[in-house]
Amino acid sequence: MPDAINLPDHWLEGLDSRSSFAALLELCQTLAFYIVDREQNVLYWSPGAERLTGSHPGKTCPPEFRIDADVQEAIPTLGPNGGLLTLRRSARLLYDRHGDPAGGIALLTPADTVETAAEKPRATSGREQNFQGIISRSPAMRNVFQIIRNAAETEATVLVRGESGSGKELVAKAIHDLSARRDAPFLAVNCAALSANLLESELFGHVRGAFTGAIKDHKGVFQRAEGGTLFLDEVAELPLELQAKLLRVIQERNFMPVGGDRMIGADVRIVAATHRSLREEVKTGHFREDLMYRLRVVPIFIPPLRERREDISLLIWHFIAQHNARKFRQIDKIDPQAMRLLLDYHWPGNVRELQNVIEYAFAVGRGATLRQTELPPEFSEPKTIAPAANALPLRSPEQEKQAIGEALRQSHGRVTEAARLAGMSRATFWRKRKHYGL
Numbered sequence: 521m522p523d524a525i526n527l528p529d530h531w532l533e534g535l536d537s538r539s540s541f542a543a544l545l546e547l548c549q550t551l552a553f554y555i556v557d558r559e560q561n562v563l564y565w566s567p568g569a570e571r572l573t574g575s576h577p578g579k580t581c582p583p584e585f586r587i588d589a590d591v592q593e594a595i596p597t598l599g600p601n602g603g604l605l606t607l608r609r610s611a612r613l614l615y616d617r618h619g620d621p622a623g624g625i626a627l628l629t630p631a632d633t634v635e636t637a638a639e640k641p642r643a644t645s646g647r648e649q650n651f652q653g654i655i656s657r658s659p660a661m662r663n664v665f666q667i668i669r670n671a672a673e674t675e676a677t678v679l680v681r682g683e684s685g686s687g688k689e690l691v692a693k694a695i696h697d698l699s700a701r702r703d704a705p706f707l708a709v710n711c712a713a714l715s716a717n718l719l720e721s722e723l724f725g726h727v728r729g730a731f732t733g734a735i736k737d738h739k740g741v742f743q744r745a746e747g748g749t750l751f752l753d754e755v756a757e758l759p760l761e762l763q764a765k766l767l768r769v770i771q772e773r774n775f776m777p778v779g780g781d782r783m784i785g786a787d788v789r790i791v792a793a794t795h796r797s798l799r800e801e802v803k804t805g806h807f808r809e810d811l812m813y814r815l816r817v818v819p820i821f822i823p824p825l826r827e828r829r830e831d832i833s834l835l836i837w838h839f840i841a842q843h844n845a846r847k848f849r850q851i852d853k854i855d856p857q858a859m860r861l862l863l864d865y866h867w868p869g870n871v872r873e874l875q876n877v878i879e880y881a882f883a884v885g886r887g888a889t890l891r892q893t894e895l896p897p898e899f900s901e902p903k904t905i906a907p908a909a910n911a912l913p914l915r916s917p918e919q920e921k922q923a924i925g926e927a928l929r930q931s932h933g934r935v936t937e938a939a940r941l942a943g944m945s946r947a948t949f950w951r952k953r954k955h956y957g958l
């Protein structure tokens with residue numbers, strides 16, 4: 521046991537214990553520690569402890585974490601990646617003012633990295649885990665955060681690449697919010713979601729009489745985002761004729777509305793995104809090479825969630841906290857089997873899918889514990905780990921069209937929900953919907 525800490529009695533007696541304790545806890549949040557009461561209820565589980573163990577145990581202290589004596593020991597527990605983790609635990613009993621046991625406080629450190637523990641909290645400090653609303657503790661994402669910070673200081677065009685639901689729009693928004701353009705609009709357009717004509721009109725606007733139905737002038741997003749940032753999602757889907765027009769805006773900083781007769785200046789920063797490799801699209805003749813180079817001045821790659829598994833539990837608790845705040849149901853514990861399934865899942869729909877899974881659990885379940893039975897059906901099917909994409913070719917085009925139509929009906933046109941019902945990412949859903957003319 522370490523030496524006792526001797527502080528002057530008269531000074532200690534003059535302290536307000538409540539605020540002093542609160543100040544101490546606040547200062548130590550990045551450390552992994554927790555406090556239980558006499559009944560072994562968890563009173564406090566620090567963000568550092570949540571990071572280290574990958575979860576919050578809820579109200580009742582798991583057996584391995586009980587504090588009923590002053591101890592220094594190694595304990596095995598389930599780690600953030602679902603594997604077994606050995607922790608070193610130093611626990612102390614706490615006493616009330618009558619000298620009776622009132623619970624305890626314990627500090628946790630990874631048993632095998634005690635020497636480097638001093639650097640660890642810095643690398644995964646609370647600030648780094650929530651960067652402009654992007655929750656992550658993975659080293660790859662910390663790299664992304666740094667590129668966002670640097671790119672935001674410039675006017676460079678950014679190309680974000682990542683699978684559907686991996687957070688590309690969040691990255692674009694973060695760049696906008698950190699840039700000098702933050703007080704001007706941030707507008708997003710999904711290039712896969714509209715037909716070529718509608719997309720042209722949405723991007724560049726049209727004048728009255730430009731085509732049947734153009735009953736009045738319409739300002740496109742390039743005009744409405746004046747001074748701000750335009751997020752062009754699924755930019756690889758942009759038809760070739762519109763690629764030429766986009767290239768012109770980037771080079772000349774002006775454009776012509778559909779049916780117009782004068783150029784309009786465009787002061788807009790472009791952040792584009794794609795789930796495809798633009799290089800491959802260039803090779804197959806679907807994307808202009810000159811435009812690719814103009815767009816990918818600063819390329820940012822977001823790894824899929826399955827490649828940053830340390831983020832899974834963090835995101836689960838993040839979305840649970842968001843739902844808890846709505847007060848319909850409070851979840852403060854995840855059944856270990858449910859947690860194991862969540863940690864092992866392949867997450868083809870990335871963070872959006874995880875968000876939906878938590879929403880599903882809140883909708884179908886009750887009580888303080890998230891149970892296995894509250895996870896969507898794909899978690900009880902034997903092949904949950906296989907990517908959903910593998911299953912798609914099993915459907916004939918006719919079946920697929922039917923499935924998409926049915927999903928749209930069931931979800932009353934809510935695309936995110938419909939995509940989930942059809943077992944596709946939202947981007948794939950949009951593309952296929954367009955393909956089948958639904």
Ligand SMILES: Nc1ncnc2c1ncn2[C@@H]1O[C@H](COP(=O)(O)OP(=O)(O)OP(=O)(O)O)[C@@H](O)[C@H]1O
Nearest residue numbers: 653654655684685686687688689690871872946947
């Ligand atoms: N790291 C993250 N932290 C918190 N929320 C996230 C994170 N990544 C994604 N999300 C949430 O997941 C959802 C999908 O994110 P987003 O729309 O940015 O993905 P995307 O890659 O642009 O998807 P798509 O290509 O389908 O448009 C959003 O609700 C977003 O807030």
